[in-house]
Amino acid sequence: MVLNESRELDFTGRRVLVTGAGSGIGLAIAENFSAHGGDLIVADIEIDRLKIKAEGLGPNVSVYQYDQSDASSIEKLAASVGPVDIFCNNAGINHVGPFLEQSPEIIQKIITIDLIGPILLARYIGEAMVKRGTGVIVNTASQLAFHGAATRAAYAAAKAGIVQFTKSVAAEWAPYGVRVVALAPGRTFTPMTAPLLATDEQRSEGLKHIPVGRYGNPDEMAKLAMMLASDMASYVIGETLIADGGYVLL
Numbered sequence: 001m002v003l004n005e006s007r008e009l010d011f012t013g014r015r016v017l018v019t020g021a022g023s024g025i026g027l028a029i030a031e032n033f034s035a036h037g038g039d040l041i042v043a044d045i046e047i048d049r050l051k052i053k054a055e056g057l058g059p060n061v062s063v064y065q066y067d068q069s070d071a072s073s074i075e076k077l078a079a080s081v082g083p084v085d086i087f088c089n090n091a092g093i094n095h096v097g098p099f100l101e102q103s104p105e106i107i108q109k110i111i112t113i114d115l116i117g118p119i120l121l122a123r124y125i126g127e128a129m130v131k132r133g134t135g136v137i138v139n140t141a142s143q144l145a146f147h148g149a150a151t152r153a154a155y156a157a158a159k160a161g162i163v164q165f166t167k168s169v170a171a172e173w174a175p176y177g178v179r180v181v182a183l184a185p186g187r188t189f190t191p192m193t194a195p196l197l198a199t200d201e202q203r204s205e206g207l208k209h210i211p212v213g214r215y216g217n218p219d220e221m222a223k224l225a226m227m228l229a230s231d232m233a234s235y236v237i238g239e240t241l242i243a244d245g246g247y248v249l250l
């Protein structure tokens with residue numbers, strides 16, 4: 001059967017949960033699914049901002065507050081959202097600094113929010129998908145999962161964990177009709193990275209490592225998340241798609 005974009009990317013009637021949907025890549029993912037017919041369920045810790053952003057996500061959007069550092073909040077969210085066809089497991093934090101200047105509390109916070117939280121969310125949302133025999137989970141990893149970076153030790157470790165978690169659980173759940181994949185954005189202009197790319201010097205320094213000569217934008221990442229969630233990727237299981245503009249450690 002030939003590719004029919006309007007059919008492959010039609011998410012009408014599909015219930016799409018996006019975490020971290022109040023900002024950056026998560027917001028762009030939610031907007032793109034909404035533009036392609038999806039019924040959005042959006043969640044974030046910053047509920048006031050999320051409510052404002054959700055106004056642009058169509059009439060069927062449902063909005064939830066949760067805290068990805070809190071296991072009981074995660075369980076409550078999963079129990080509240082109802083059936084989910086596509087789960088974009090996207091919320092996360094970053095913390096930049098020399099490792100010896102990162103306190104144990106900061107390190108634990110990064111690992112909790114960027115690794116344990118997404119795993120618990122996938123555990124609950126995926127369990128319901130396995131029971132229904134259908135569903136797709138798109139985890140948000142990072143290019144740093146593959147090569148690490150000075151000043152990003154705990155974050156890179158957490159994201160590397162997401163890559164291996166994705167492979168492992170994908171193998172377990174594929175026989176039940178549930179696909180698990182991941183997206184690894186490269187440096188993308190969002191509120192998370194804005195402080196790191198604030199000056200001309202910071203921006204031009206970063207670009208030395210990116211052969212395409214520019215940073216990614218959230219919309220580009222969102223379109224890949226949508227493609228991975230669609231039937232265009234129906235035979236893709238456990239993979240992490242890297243979208244980094246050809247980043248190299250020069």
Ligand SMILES: NC(=O)c1ccc[n+]([C@@H]2O[C@H](COP(=O)([O-])OP(=O)(O)OC[C@H]3O[C@@H](n4cnc5c(N)ncnc54)[C@H](O)[C@@H]3O)[C@@H](O)[C@H]2O)c1
Nearest residue numbers: 020022023024025045067068091092142185187188190192
């Ligand atoms: N921007 C980049 O360059 C880049 C690169 C690679 C990976 N990523 C990943 O992409 C994802 C989105 O990042 P972004 O750049 O859009 O960042 P962002 O800061 O713009 O958005 C992150 C969202 O997650 C939410 N969030 C943070 N802590 C939370 C918590 N405890 N509970 C619930 N929600 C919480 C925030 O409120 C925010 O809305 C993250 O997982 C990030 O690690 C980003």
